[in-house]
Every structure is written in C-alpha cells, then in structure tokens.
Amino acid sequence: MILVLAGTLDGRELAMRLAASGYDVLVSVVSDYGRSLADAPGITVHTGQLDLNGLRELITSRSIKAVVDASHPYAVNVSLNAMAACAASCAKYIRYERDEVITPAYDRLYRAGDAAEAAKLAAGLGKVIFLTTGSRTLKIFKTEPLLTGCRLIARVLPQPDVLAECIALGFSPGDIVAVKGPFSHQLNVALFTEYAAEVIVTKNSGTVGGADTKISAAVELGLPLVVIGRPDVEYRNLCRTQEAVLALLT
Structure with a gap:
C-alpha cells in the first residue's frame, strides 16, 4: 500500500493517478473537509493529525511500502516527520512538490x-x-x-x-x-x-x-x-511531476 500525505489539490490528484495505476492508496488528511475532498473510488482516507509516532504506527499497521509526501510546500514539520518515520520503518520516502512561481522583475x-x-x-x-x-x-x-x-x-x-x-x-x-x-x-x-x-x-x-x-x-x-520564500529542506527523492513519482514506485 502507498500512503499519500495529500494536503494539497495536486496531492489529491496524484493519489487518484496512483489508484488508477493499480496501487492500493491510503490518503492522509487532517480535517473532515480534507476527507470530503480526498474521497474517491479506489482510495482509503485516514483523517486526523499525525505526529512522528502516529506516522510510524500507521506505516506499520497498514504495511505501507512507500510514503508520497505531497503536503503543502510550507508544511515543514509534516515532511520532516515523514522522512524520519520512513527511515525508522524502511518505507520508501518520495517528495512530490509543485514548482515555485517565477517572480517578475518588480521593484516593489x-x-x-x-x-x-x-x-x-x-x-x-x-x-x-x-x-x-x-x-x-x-x-x-x-x-x-x-x-x-x-x-x-x-x-x-x-x-x-x-x-x-x-x-x-x-x-x-x-x-x-x-x-x-x-x-x-x-x-x-x-x-x-x-x-x-x-x-x-x-x-x-x-x-x-x-x-x-x-x-x-x-x-x-x-x-x-x-x-x-519556501523553507530550506533537503528532501530525498524530490519529484516535480506525477510521472517521476510513478517511476520511483515501479
């Protein structure tokens, strides 16, 4: 099973892509509102805040083979906990993050x-x-x-x-x-x-x-x-496209 930390629209879209590709997908969201957005055919949803211990327990109890971290670009603690939980459980960690907007030359x-x-x-x-x-x-x-x-x-x-x-x-x-x-x-x-x-x-x-x-x-x-600016985090397996994530999972 693949765990997707889907705190973003593009994260939810990726989860649906993974499910359509034949993977068993568990999506983690924080709120009931997030659950309503993530609920889709072929996807199981876990609702609630997960700290490091919670992530480790979830990875173990659900036999998670890989964690796709598609949390918000500014959700630093989520990513740090995910990397640590994967390291402790031997699950593969993959970071999926959208590109930044190129800011214009603007003197203000x-x-x-x-x-x-x-x-x-x-x-x-x-x-x-x-x-x-x-x-x-x-x-x-x-x-x-x-x-x-x-x-x-x-x-x-x-x-x-x-x-x-x-x-x-x-x-x-x-x-x-x-x-x-x-x-x-x-x-x-x-x-x-x-x-x-x-x-x-x-x-x-x-x-x-x-x-x-x-x-x-x-x-x-x-x-x-x-x-x-975005937090300076050294991610492992950083992907900018869905195709790159799928390539790392195969």
Missing part, C-alpha cells in the same frame, strides 16, 4: 525568509496589510509589535475552526475574507481594491496555490508585495 517586491520577517517588512510598507498566507501564520502578524495600529486583512478558508481562530486572534468580522480559492487575477485585483490594501503578503505556493495571480494583481495595482 520584497522577499522574506519566514512569516516573522515578512511581518516586520510589511510594517514599513503600509498601514493596510492584506494577508494571503493561510491561517497558521496569522498569530505571527497579530503579535508583531511593529504592526500595532495597522489594519490586517486575513483571507482564509471558510471553515468554522479557522474563523474561530481568526476571531480569537482579534480579527474583526470585517477584516476576514473567508473564501475558498483558487482566485483569478481579476478577483484578486477586486479584493485588494475593495479592502484598500496597501501591502500584499503571500507565499510562493506555486500556480496551484494561486501565487501567480496574487503576484500579478499586486503588480497591476502597483502595491508592495512581500513574498515568503
């Missing part, structure tokens, strides 16, 4: 190594900060002293737990944009304009993650753009 583009650096950079660029970095980094921006007095707009998934987290962090309902992507260039332009954004903060999550249209919208509007 600023690069940050992580969310904490991005928060500090954004503070010096404007007073209305539109965050498209996902819910897990929101606390970093809300607790950055340099952003005190700035208006932070959070674009997040419309899930009850995510919205509750936003409220708990102090976001007012008028500063929460709860919509599921992907977002077109035109919709990004409209949202950035509607909220009078002065700074856009994003991650380079690839075309599948909508980074290209966020970047192009910011450029069209002439807005400062802070791009958080």
